[in-house]
Amino acid sequence: MRTHPGIVAIALAIAAFLVAFLVIPVVAVVYTAFSDGQGGFTLAHFAAFNEISLMRESFANSLYVAGMTVGLGTLIAVPLAYLTVRFQFRGAILVQTLGVLPLVMPAFVGAAAMQLLFGRSGSVNLILKDAFGVTLPLMEGLNGVIFVETLHYFPFILLNLSAALANIDSSMEEAAQNLGASGWRLFRKVVFPLAMPGYVAGASLVFIKVFDDLGTPLVLNVTNMLAPQAYLRVTSIGLEDPIGYVICVILVAFSIGAMGGSWWFVKRRDYALVSRGGVQAPKRRLTPWQALLAYGWIVGMLLLVLSPHLGILLLSISKVWSFTVLPEQLTLAHYATVFTESKQMIWNTFLYCGLAALLDVALGTAIAYIVLRTKLPGRQLLDHLVTIALAMPGLVLGIGYLRTFKGVELPFGGGALTASWVIFVLAYAVRRLPYALRSCMAALTQVHPALEEAAENLGAGRWNTIRRVVIPLMMGGILAGFVTSFITAAAEISETILLTSRESMAPMSYGIYLYFQSVLGRGPGAALGVIAVALVAFGTYVSHRLVAARSPHQSGGGQ
Amino acid sequence: MKTPAIRALALALACLPFAAAADTVTVVTSFPKEITTAYKKAYEAKYPQDKVEILNKNTAAGIAYVREQAAGARPEVFWASAPDAFEVLSGSKLLAKIGPGNPAIPAKVGNYPVNDPEGYYRGQALAGYGLMWNTRYVKANNLPEPKEWADLVKPVYFGHLAISSPSRSGTTHLTVETILQGEGWTKGWEQLLAICGNSAAITERSFGVPDGVNNGQFGIGLVIDFFGLAAKNSGMPVEFVYPSVTAIVPANIALIDGAKAKDAGMRFIEFTLSEEGQMLLLDPKISRLPVLPSVYAKAPAGYPNPFGGQIQAKVNFDSNLSESRYYVVVSLFDQQVTFRHKELVAAMKAIYDAQKRLGGRKSAQLDEARSLVLTPVVDEKQAADPKLLALFKAKKTDAEASKAKAKVEEEWAAKAKANYARAVELANSAK
Numbered sequence: 001m002r003t004h005p006g007i008v009a010i011a012l013a014i015a016a017f018l019v020a021f022l023v024i025p026v027v028a029v030v031y032t033a034f035s036d037g038q039g040g041f042t043l044a045h046f047a048a049f050n051e052i053s054l055m056r057e058s059f060a061n062s063l064y065v066a067g068m069t070v071g072l073g074t075l076i077a078v079p080l081a082y083l084t085v086r087f088q089f090r091g092a093i094l095v096q097t098l099g100v101l102p103l104v105m106p107a108f109v110g111a112a113a114m115q116l117l118f119g120r121s122g123s124v125n126l127i128l129k130d131a132f133g134v135t136l137p138l139m140e141g142l143n144g145v146i147f148v149e150t151l152h153y154f155p156f157i158l159l160n161l162s163a164a165l166a167n168i169d170s171s172m173e174e175a176a177q178n179l180g181a182s183g184w185r186l187f188r189k190v191v192f193p194l195a196m197p198g199y200v201a202g203a204s205l206v207f208i209k210v211f212d213d214l215g216t217p218l219v220l221n222v223t224n225m226l227a228p229q230a231y232l233r234v235t236s237i238g239l240e241d242p243i244g245y246v247i248c249v250i251l252v253a254f255s256i257g258a259m260g261g262s263w264w265f266v267k268r269r270d271y272a273l274v275s276r277g278g279v280q281a282p283k284r285r286l287t288p289w290q291a292l293l294a295y296g297w298i299v300g301m302l303l304l305v306l307s308p309h310l311g312i313l314l315l316s317i318s319k320v321w322s323f324t325v326l327p328e329q330l331t332l333a334h335y336a337t338v339f340t341e342s343k344q345m346i347w348n349t350f351l352y353c354g355l356a357a358l359l360d361v362a363l364g365t366a367i368a369y370i371v372l373r374t375k376l377p378g379r380q381l382l383d384h385l386v387t388i389a390l391a392m393p394g395l396v397l398g399i400g401y402l403r404t405f406k407g408v409e410l411p412f413g414g415g416a417l418t419a420s421w422v423i424f425v426l427a428y429a430v431r432r433l434p435y436a437l438r439s440c441m442a443a444l445t446q447v448h449p450a451l452e453e454a455a456e457n458l459g460a461g462r463w464n465t466i467r468r469v470v471i472p473l474m475m476g477g478i479l480a481g482f483v484t485s486f487i488t489a490a491a492e493i494s495e496t497i498l499l500t501s502r503e504s505m506a507p508m509s510y511g512i513y514l515y516f517q518s519v520l521g522r523g524p525g526a527a528l529g530v531i532a533v534a535l536v537a538f539g540t541y542v543s544h545r546l547v548a549a550r551s552p553h554q555s556g557g558g559q
Numbered sequence: 560m561k562t563p564a565i566r567a568l569a570l571a572l573a574c575l576p577f578a579a580a581a582d583t584v585t586v587v588t589s590f591p592k593e594i595t596t597a598y599k600k601a602y603e604a605k606y607p608q609d610k611v612e613i614l615n616k617n618t619a620a621g622i623a624y625v626r627e628q629a630a631g632a633r634p635e636v637f638w639a640s641a642p643d644a645f646e647v648l649s650g651s652k653l654l655a656k657i658g659p660g661n662p663a664i665p666a667k668v669g670n671y672p673v674n675d676p677e678g679y680y681r682g683q684a685l686a687g688y689g690l691m692w693n694t695r696y697v698k699a700n701n702l703p704e705p706k707e708w709a710d711l712v713k714p715v716y717f718g719h720l721a722i723s724s725p726s727r728s729g730t731t732h733l734t735v736e737t738i739l740q741g742e743g744w745t746k747g748w749e750q751l752l753a754i755c756g757n758s759a760a761i762t763e764r765s766f767g768v769p770d771g772v773n774n775g776q777f778g779i780g781l782v783i784d785f786f787g788l789a790a791k792n793s794g795m796p797v798e799f800v801y802p803s804v805t806a807i808v809p810a811n812i813a814l815i816d817g818a819k820a821k822d823a824g825m826r827f828i829e830f831t832l833s834e835e836g837q838m839l840l841l842d843p844k845i846s847r848l849p850v851l852p853s854v855y856a857k858a859p860a861g862y863p864n865p866f867g868g869q870i871q872a873k874v875n876f877d878s879n880l881s882e883s884r885y886y887v888v889v890s891l892f893d894q895q896v897t898f899r900h901k902e903l904v905a906a907m908k909a910i911y912d913a914q915k916r917l918g919g920r921k922s923a924q925l926d927e928a929r930s931l932v933l934t935p936v937v938d939e940k941q942a943a944d945p946k947l948l949a950l951f952k953a954k955k956t957d958a959e960a961s962k963a964k965a966k967v968e969e970e971w972a973a974k975a976k977a978n979y980a981r982a983v984e985l986a987n988s989a990k
Contacts, residue, residue: 036958042958044958044959052965053969053976054898115776119776120759120776120777122776219763223898232726232727242961243961243965319794320795320796321774322695322774323699324775341596416632419632500614501585502612504612515592518766520593520789520790520793520844522773
């Protein structure tokens with residue numbers, strides 16, 4: 001295959017974008033960690049870091065929390081994904097949609113609601129104390145972080161795994177069944193290994209997200225983890241504090257390591273299936289007992305997963321909720337407040353996240369194609385660059401932006417770049433690009449090159465093949481990437497706090513955060529949270545419909 | 560498919576949140592939305608040609624933000640509680656000299672000057688620090704209602720208190736410094752450590768305390784008055800008192816040097832100090848103490864009046880002392896309390912258990928355990944050591960200084976941890 005000059009140009013443009021908005025800001029951060037203040041190189045800051053026992057402890061805690069979250073998230077996600085994709089099951093689309101819901105809610109909002117339900121004087125513990133005289137430390141210290149993060153991030157595993165499961169050719173399972181495998185053995189030996197790329201992609205994402213997450217530990221008052229320490233250092237001591245940058249560098253290095261590990265794991269095997277365009281596995285029927293178990297599991301998990309949403313909903317309509325199982329006086333006044341005060345923020349979220357997600361899927365599709373389908377020298381570099389974005393905590397990228405683009409003016413009198421809304425689109429797009437790219441990559445991995453070769457043999461040119469064959473076959477992955485990018489950007493808070501320089505250009509997540517910072521703001525904050533959840537739930541539903549309509553081979557979930 | 564998408568994009572571009580070309584007053588503040596929204600609305604109604612932009616950041620982040628902006632592009636107004644923040648800003652030549660404002664505002668409250676004697680910032684409201692509690696929580700757990708900081712060291716409050724960390728919250732730093740100045744370094748730390756040992760949490764922002772008390776996660780919190788008063792006045796089941804060791808200090812407002820729209824910024828500041836602006840503070844959702852004495856005549860009955868002698872403020876807050884040891888106090892608190900809270904609580908619990916077991920009998924081990932837990936790892940003399948103070952004030956990019964500082968902090972942390980562990984051993988074996 002010869003490389004088309006158009007593709008070379010696109011690859012170079014993407015590379016330039018990534019260098020400007022990812023590499024340079026990151027380098028600025030790394031440079032600070034190694035700089036002795038006079039432009040020389042030093043390891044003194046790292047030595048100083050290593051001498052602080054708190055930092056070592058924080059590192060261990062961050063690892064523990066991220067690991068536990070992946071484990072618990074897997075327990076929730078695997079049965080949900082398998083049941084809904086492989087069995088005749090009413091309401092499967094509901095499960096999939098509900099599984100996406102936690103992603104829209106900023107983790108710190110979820111944490112605030114969870115405290116009211118599961119905290120020291122939360123509903124559950126008040127009931128338990130009344131009935132049995134005991135309370136469960138569900139929200140104490142690291143437990144709380146793990147609990148909240150699991151419910152918030154398991155959808156990454158669920159979404160990726162479901163997509164991978166849906167794409168497994170039924171002939172594989174049929175062959176295994178013909179050879180006598182069934183039940184658990186079939187799942188463990190055939191289905192799960194085939195879905196491994198999806199699982200590993202999801203699990204490593206969860207690990208990195210939790211490892212870097214700032215909002216949840218802060219709301220739960222857990223400071224002995226790496227990300228909160230970096231944030232505390234940089235914001236309370238100042239942008240110049242080197243220890244903060246050292247933590248950032250360690251965070252980043254560790255995350256890249258974890259990503260690299262999972263990448264290597266997937267790469268060393270060949271997961272491509274020849275007949276992606278073939279028949280999907282027929283949905284099996286559940287026996288009554290299995291159905292009972294399945295419904296029991298799903299209902300239980302859904303209650304748990306929806307508890308933060310329920311908490312936020314209650315909070316948004318309650319006048320006073322203090323030391324009681326349920327709020328006492330109900331009111332709709334908080335919604336009125338939000339609609340008079342914060343319309344602009346809702347609009348901003350749509351604008352920033354929509355543009356960012358659009359940019360992401362365009363870049364993601366192009367990069368996936370260049371990496372997997374061309375022989376362009378150095379093409380892997382694009383993928384590696386994007387992976388760096390995945391390992392970058394939002395906080396670090398935010399600081400990097402503020403440092404790098406200080407004084408850069410927008411053309412046409414648009415003012416300073418760092419003080420304009422464009423910076424949100426860029427920051428969101430760069431940090432969400434890995435999700436979109438993973439989705440596009442996974443989708444393209446499962447399209448066998450033979451299909452494109454067939455199209456080219458039939459006379460279609462490169463562009464036509466991409467447009468008529470590759471992109472339609474990838475559409476499910478592209479849309480999943482768009483949705484994931486959009487809703488994670490809408491729920492992002494640490495970059496947002498850093499980059500917001502005016503309230504009028506703040507997105508919704510900042511608005512929620514801001515409301516929560518006042519004595520009487522919980523109600524309006526929760527109301528804004530509810531609106532956010534509702535909007536994204538709607539968006540997700542629409543995208544599901546799009547997936548169902550666009551690709552006839554893929555069922556939209558339920559039938 | 561394409562046309563609607565393009566139309567949507569065109570619509571999007573048409574409605575972009577462009578910065579207004581007219582005068583925009585950007586206000587960097589740590590104050591909650593109730594206050595900022597009220598002032599924004601009232602000011603924009605009175606001066607329709609101006610627009611107010613609120614930039615809500617905690618005090619430390621606010622300072623960092625102002626520092627990061629180039630002269631000429633800086634925000635106009637800095638508005639926050641902690642006087643230290645304004646000292647830091649004026650020390651960095653980031654504030655414009657504006658002198659005192661409205662002549663009806665007295666020069667002093669108690670012994671504390673309302674406006675900056677140097678003229679770089681003005682008091683805009685007054686704030687005292689006190690105790691806020693959830694009445695339902697206190698009743699359900701049979702806790703006596705507290706009156707003084709000293710009450711909170713009692714074993715009965717173990718696990719029911721909450722306080723924020725001074726490194727994260729300017730107002731908490733003032734509370735801590737007030738206690739240290741009111742009780743003296745050694746006794747002050749003894750009280751602080753006992754209170755923190757009784758605390759269920761050291762919260763991330765000062766706001767985390769009233770929030771937790773409001774919803775019943777914590778029983779009693781150490782808060783700045785308006786958090787407690789506003790919650791109470793809005794129907795939350797909470798109470799608030801000023802203890803006698805409190806200081807009434809102004810929350811300040813200042814014009815930033817190198818701001819884009821200086822005149823508009825100044826207009827905003829004058830507005831907040833006018834009778835009209837001061838009246839806004841009486842809103843039940845805001846509940847702050849005005850600096851303009853005449854406004855209190857229009858306040859609802861029972862509204863605390865710092866000019867009327869209703870609040871005893873025994874402490875004459877020394878802001879120079881506070882500023883000189885700011886970094887040491889903050890770092891010491893973090894190393895000994897914030898980051899070692901689990902160990903501190905475990906040590907307090909062991910001591911209380913031993914007390915119960917011994918039934919009031921004297922025990923040398925127990926006394927030693929208590930002193931290990933309640934003695935700060937830095938004594939008063941060390942805390943005033945110019946060399947130590949200089950180390951903590953050194954330039955952040957100075958690699959050697961940062962290493963030396965990290966070493967000192969690590970020594971404190973290690974010592975605190977060892978003390979707590981030893982205290983648990985001693986308490987468990989106390990006879």
